[in-house]
Amino acid sequence: MDRNGVREGVCEVIGVVLALGPAVDPSFCREEQPAWDSLKHIEIIFALEDRFNVRFSEPDMQQMDSIAVITQRINELL
Amino acid sequence: MEIGSQRSMPLSMSRPFSPAAEASGLDPRLQRMEWLPALFAEQPRRWELIKLPTQRSSHAVHVRVHRNHGFESTASAVVPYLALRDWQPEFSYSDYDDSLTFRIEAPAELDIVWLDYCRYVARTPAPQFAAWLRQRVLTLRQLTDTPIILVNWPEQSVYANSVREAFENHAVPGLLLGSLEPVRARLGDRLLDERMVAVSGTRLSDAASILIARELGCRWIPAAIAPRLKAVALDLDDTLVAGVLGEDGPEGVVLTPGHRALQEYLFELRQSGLFLALVSRNEESDVQRLLSLRDDFPLKWEHFSARQIHWGSKAESLEAVAGALRIGMDAMLYVDDNLGELAKVANAHRDLCLAHANTDAFLTRRVLEHFPGLWSRGDGGADIVRVGDLEANTERDKILAQSTDRAGYLRSLQVPLVFQLNPCAHLGRIHELSQKTNQFNLALKRFTEAEIERRLQSPGCKVVTVRLADRLSDSGIIGALFAREEAEAIVVEELCISCRALGRELEDIMVAKALETACPQRPGKPLLFEQAAGPRNDPARQWLRRVAGEVWDPSASRVGVPLSFMNPRPECSLLDIKIERTNG
Numbered sequence: 175m176d177r178n179g180v181r182e183g184v185c186e187v188i189g190v191v192l193a194l195g196p197a198v199d200p201s202f203c204r205e206e207q208p209a210w211d212s213l214k215h216i217e218i219i220f221a222l223e224d225r226f227n228v229r230f231s232e233p234d235m236q237q238m239d240s241i242a243v244i245t246q247r248i249n250e251l252l
Numbered sequence: 253m254e255i256g257s258q259r260s261m262p263l264s265m266s267r268p269f270s271p272a273a274e275a276s277g278l279d280p281r282l283q284r285m286e287w288l289p290a291l292f293a294e295q296p297r298r299w300e301l302i303k304l305p306t307q308r309s310s311h312a313v314h315v316r317v318h319r320n321h322g323f324e325s326t327a328s329a330v331v332p333y334l335a336l337r338d339w340q341p342e343f344s345y346s347d348y349d350d351s352l353t354f355r356i357e358a359p360a361e362l363d364i365v366w367l368d369y370c371r372y373v374a375r376t377p378a379p380q381f382a383a384w385l386r387q388r389v390l391t392l393r394q395l396t397d398t399p400i401i402l403v404n405w406p407e408q409s410v411y412a413n414s415v416r417e418a419f420e421n422h423a424v425p426g427l428l429l430g431s432l433e434p435v436r437a438r439l440g441d442r443l444l445d446e447r448m449v450a451v452s453g454t455r456l457s458d459a460a461s462i463l464i465a466r467e468l469g470c471r472w473i474p475a476a477i478a479p480r481l482k483a484v485a486l487d488l489d490d491t492l493v494a495g496v497l498g499e500d501g502p503e504g505v506v507l508t509p510g511h512r513a514l515q516e517y518l519f520e521l522r523q524s525g526l527f528l529a530l531v532s533r534n535e536e537s538d539v540q541r542l543l544s545l546r547d548d549f550p551l552k553w554e555h556f557s558a559r560q561i562h563w564g565s566k567a568e569s570l571e572a573v574a575g576a577l578r579i580g581m582d583a584m585l586y587v588d589d590n591l592g593e594l595a596k597v598a599n600a601h602r603d604l605c606l607a608h609a610n611t612d613a614f615l616t617r618r619v620l621e622h623f624p625g626l627w628s629r630g631d632g633g634a635d636i637v638r639v640g641d642l643e644a645n646t647e648r649d650k651i652l653a654q655s656t657d658r659a660g661y662l663r664s665l666q667v668p669l670v671f672q673l674n675p676c677a678h679l680g681r682i683h684e685l686s687q688k689t690n691q692f693n694l695a696l697k698r699f700t701e702a703e704i705e706r707r708l709q710s711p712g713c714k715v716v717t718v719r720l721a722d723r724l725s726d727s728g729i730i731g732a733l734f735a736r737e738e739a740e741a742i743v744v745e746e747l748c749i750s751c752r753a754l755g756r757e758l759e760d761i762m763v764a765k766a767l768e769t770a771c772p773q774r775p776g777k778p779l780l781f782e783q784a785a786g787p788r789n790d791p792a793r794q795w796l797r798r799v800a801g802e803v804w805d806p807s808a809s810r811v812g813v814p815l816s817f818m819n820p821r822p823e824c825s826l827l828d829i830k831i832e833r834t835n836g
Contacts, residue, residue, distance in 0.1 A: 190302055213324050216451055220458045224299040235451050
């Protein structure tokens with residue numbers, strides 16, 4: 175999977191979990207989205223691990239607050 | 253909102269609403285057929301569950317969660333499972349509280365006790381911990397009458413076993429102890445995921461959270477809040493077998509390993525007291541031949557308590573099945589591989605549960621293993637009796653047709669009737685009668701186990717059970733009467749008789765003798781029966797109308813019955829009547 179594919183997948187996961195539809199803007203970040211609360215953060219992490227078959231570390235989980243950061247971390251893990 | 257900080261915060265776990273699905277006008281039950289492969293995969297996956305376009309279901313179920321670790325990652329996965337029965341959970345949470353102080357701030361239909369035992373392990377030996385936990389659950393029992401689910405943490409088996417023994421030896425009314433041992437056995441080292449504590453507040457892994465959600469949503473919550481379903485009706489072609497009988501013939505249809513596993517599980521369901529019914533578009537003689545010819549089939553012709561095999565509509569066939577089994581349509585699950593048939597049936601029967609039979613019959617088996625409302629907690633003695641009792645009804649009808657008078661009919665049946673006052677040992681069965689009877693349920697009070705337990709212990713209340721048998725079958729406990737002696741009257745606050753016991757015209761004797769059992773020293777006090785109108789309890793109300801006579805008022809909440817109702821009846825001499833007043 176290339177970088178664009180990963181970013182699209184991350185957008186899809188976040189869009190579905192937060193009920194925003196799959197066309198989420200890649201500049202999307204947690205700080206600007208009240209819907210991205212701690213409960214949804216858990217679901218996003220679980221869904222991303224499942225979707226990309228990766229395993230995040232504890233620090234990763236705390237730092238994953240934007241599509242850009244998440245995409246970069248998944249690319250590193252793949 | 254941070255995990256662990258909220259208290260009693262109602263929280264909807266509904267997933268993205270699907271406007272397209274709603275706009276399509278498709279019955280939600282049919283939309284959910286597409287979910288079955290994701291929900292009932294051997295290990296369901298979070299991403300697959302999240303993608304399901306769950307709509308808000310129409311029946312909210314308010315659940316209080318008393319906890320010392322995070323429940324949210326499990327809660328979100330419970331939603332699509334409960335949606336199969338159109339239930340929408342609304343969870344409210346306690347703080348993380350190792351001491352279980354139980355703040356009851358909002359009404360609810362259910363309480364869940366959700367504890368990770370790890371913080372007690374270093375400080376308290378297992379037996380003391382189990383005794384303490386039982387005391388805390390008893391405290392919760394005093395605070396609320398709702399059902400309680402205690403999820404038994406499986407990590408340290410000595411603690412889990414001690415807890416199980418503590419609650420088995422001294423049952424708490426209305427408590428369901430959910431065992432996580434099967435989840436631990438399946439996942440092994442993958443049960444826990446210590447990374448997750450910081451974000452989810454629990455050590456449970458994602459895989460464990462999902463499997464526990466399936467247990468909660470498919471088994472424990474339905475068993476706690478609703479009566480068990482009573483029947484599974486099945487299509488034949490490409491559902492119970494691979495192939496089409498009319499085209500492939502009895503030797504040609506295939507019993508794949510999956511279909512064998514499915515039939516074996518259906519047989520187990522029958523053994524546990526569920527009716528099986530066959531609804532098939534075929535020639536009846538062909539199906540009879542198939543089921544007698546194929547020795548390899550676990551299911552035989554006689555295992556189906558009702559059969560509708562013809563070329564007519566399946567919607568009508570299912571109505572006939574419900575009539576033959578004397579159950580409501582809402583107590584039945586229909587399984588068919590043909591989505592078109594399911595759509596027609598759904599259109600005709602809004603309350604019927606539906607499941608799509610997959611070409612992978614192992615998946616169909618898993619659907620049945622988990623379909624909300626099919627699971628039994630293993631105390632279904634009355635369910636087991638029901639299957640044999642219904643079969644005896646055909647024979648009773650023959651005897652009635654051949655009898656020249658009612659006395660001869662009763663004599664030939666050899667009926668013993670046993671009345672027991674406040675039989676604590678039958679709390680579970682009394683609860684079932686209160687929850688499950690529909691046709692002969694006079695006041696529709698639907699008591700919880702805790703409410704019944706309180707009446708059993710209260711000196712002012714009398715609970716009488718009626719046990720019925722005849723030479724054809726033992727129907728077991730088929731009736732319960734709840735009475736209260738007030739200063740000016742004896743009040744029957746609830747009267748429930750199983751529909752299996754109707755038709756023998758013994759209702760008057762049963763009620764009169766139950767009242768005699770409850771209040772043997774009746775000083776000529778008036779008799780008042782409480783009543784409520786429901787969608788299906790007309791038989792009970794018509795009975796009251798008959799015995800009350802002209803004073804019956806359909807809108808009154810209490811109806812007087814003449815004292816002559818209690819006069820001795822000649823028919824009693826034809827029955828073997830026993831009255832037991834010892835608590836047991």
